[in-house]
Amino acid sequence: MSLMTVRDALDWLNAAAPFDTAEDFDNVGLLIGDERLPVQNVVFGLDATPALVREAVRLHAQLIVTHHPLLFHPLRHIHYADPIGQAVSEIVENRMSLIAAHTNWDKAEGGVSDSLASLLELKEIRRADDYLRIGRLPSPMSPEAFCAFAGEKLGLSPRLYGRGEDQITWVAAAGGAYGEAEAAAALAGAQAFVVGEIHHHEIIDAAARGLWVLDSGHHATEQPGIAALYQRFLRDASQAGWAVQARLIDTAPFPKEPVR
Numbered sequence: 001m002s003l004m005t006v007r008d009a010l011d012w013l014n015a016a017a018p019f020d021t022a023e024d025f026d027n028v029g030l031l032i033g034d035e036r037l038p039v040q041n042v043v044f045g046l047d048a049t050p051a052l053v054r055e056a057v058r059l060h061a062q063l064i065v066t067h068h069p070l071l072f073h074p075l076r077h078i079h080y081a082d083p084i085g086q087a088v089s090e091i092v093e094n095r096m097s098l099i100a101a102h103t104n105w106d107k108a109e110g111g112v113s114d115s116l117a118s119l120l121e122l123k124e125i126r127r128a129d130d131y132l133r134i135g136r137l138p139s140p141m142s143p144e145a146f147c148a149f150a151g152e153k154l155g156l157s158p159r160l161y162g163r164g165e166d167q168i169t170w171v172a173a174a175g176g177a178y179g180e181a182e183a184a185a186a187l188a189g190a191q192a193f194v195v196g197e198i199h200h201h202e203i204i205d206a207a208a209r210g211l212w213v214l215d216s217g218h219h220a221t222e223q224p225g226i227a228a229l230y231q232r233f234l235r236d237a238s239q240a241g242w243a244v245q246a247r248l249i250d251t252a253p254f255p256k257e258p259v260r
Contacts, residue, residue, distance in 0.1 A: 001243035007035040017108035027069040033097025044230040045249040050086040069100040112175040112225030140167040158214040175221040182206040196221035
């Protein structure tokens with residue numbers, strides 16, 4: 001067994017989802033830390049929330065790998081009482097490193113979009129664009145039945161909108177905030193579109209195009225992607241002979257269902 005470093009983790013991630021494929025607005029790669037530091041424990045999660053960082057400290061982790069960048073916009077100040085300030089100060093005080101794989105992992109083979117399509121048991125999956133996947137259900141379902149099926153897979157109850165055919169065979173899927181792909185989903189032949197976030201005017205357009213929309217939550221549609229990244233790390237770390245332990249933190253930072 002050999003010691004893994006932060007540099008090894010960066011190289012591994014770059015091979016799985018090249019950082020240079022991230023969008024220009026994004027902030028990926030090593031956000032906090034030192035690539036020379038050794039890593040014996042690594043934590044994977046969707047967001048570097050204060051709760052996740054505290055759990056990483058409890059687990060004696062040297063590295064946190066998240067999907068969403070904790071540092072996205074330039075910071076003008078860091079207040080320890082603020083959520084970002086809490087997370088940053090805990091990471092720095094405990095000499096941990098933080099890596100983000102965001103839009104590069106969204107679009108990568110086996111990444112967020114592919115993981116969501118697989119979770120929904122779609123067949124004959126194809127790319128409509130970098131982030132949008134189209135696939136066939138194993139058997140046709142009514143909109144209501146498909147909404148219940150998707151809810152069971154995602155662990156919440158999606159909001160079903162739109163107007164379309166009474167049987168769904170072809171489904172478009174995109175994790176996170178990609179509601180603007182509704183027109184592309186309809187043009188690609190989908191009868192339903194599963195997405196993390198979508199705007200009101202996009203739902204109106206989707207309904208006019210005969211497309212059902214399942215507004216399924218940002219966290220629920222992207223968590224399968226970070227789980228897939230974690231599983232890939234376990235496999236590849238074992239093959240590389242790294243003496244490292246990994247943990248997936250999959251707890252949502254808020255109730256999955258609306259509080260009533």
